[in-house]
Amino acid sequence: MFNPRPTVRYVAIPGHAPCAVVDDFLLDPHALVARAVADQARFAVDPANYYPGPELDLGRDTALRLDEFFIQHIRRALGAQRTISVAARLALATLAPLELHPLQRLCHRDCAELAPGTGAAAAVVYLFDDARLGGTSFYRPTQGLEATARVLREAHAGIAPDAHAPGYLAASNAHFEQLCTIPAQFNRAIFYDGAIFHAARIDHPTLLDADPARGRLTMNGFFRFRKRSA
Structure with missing residues (x-):
């Protein structure tokens, strides 16, 4: 499913672990897009996580395969030793700007409070051709905790x-400083520390589309792990 001989490059994020970038990530990305189109009716909005559109869980087998890639090629750079849990899903950003909840107008982190010695990581795979639909930007707070x-x-x-x-x-903005942006590219994956504030860089929301074949379709992964000993 995933490129067995990937080229991984790293983009520095000031004050944090770097973002790992892998181009040509999926062996057959068009098959995953076709699956999204075929299963479009099964996508659903989960109000608990505030994603600005519907999502589709990809199941345990895909999640475990993603974890295998993470273990082999990514985890050391993000300080991970052993995966505790992993999830993978398709996601389709669809909300117009005026439909966004105030929390969706800010950057966010992919983890709540973590137990001592544990960490979190996330992955995004861009499954759309039009780079104007947007990559991912990383931020740091401008104020205290x-x-x-x-x-x-x-x-x-x-x-x-x-x-x-x-x-x-x-x-x-007044609350968060943008540190860097990873541009979107079809079949590009990024992996990053889930504790870093980030947001989809959607400069052209009028291009968002509810059709997975035309919209901002991504595959998103989420990892919890034991941190590597210092």
Whole structure:
């Protein structure tokens, strides 16, 4: 399913582990797109994770294969020793800017509180041809922990973080500084520390489409792991 001889390059993220970038990730990416099209009716919105569109779980077999790739090629760079859990799903960003919940207008992290000695990582595979649909940007808070937590709590409660920013986050704002952006490219995968604030870089939301063959379709992976001893 995945390239057995990948070329992995690393993009530095100031203050964090680097982002691993793998082009030509899937051996047959068009087959996964075709699966998304065939199973479009099974995609569903999960309000618990605030993804701006419907998702489809890819099952345990795909998740375990993704974990095998992570173990063989990625985990050392992200400080992982042993995987605790892994999940994989297809996702399709569809919401128009004015439909976004305030929390969806901010960057986010892919982990809640982690137990000592554990970490989290995430993966995104871009499955669309039009790079204008957007890659992924990484951020750091511009304020202290409590001020940042307050902004996130207010957004979760439905209070807009910035009255002048009703759409997708695509640049620095008063609360978060954009550190770098990984451009989208068909069949490109990125792996990164799930504790880093990040957001899809959607500069052209009018291009979003509910059809998996034309829209911002991605394969997303999520890992929990035991950290490697120092």
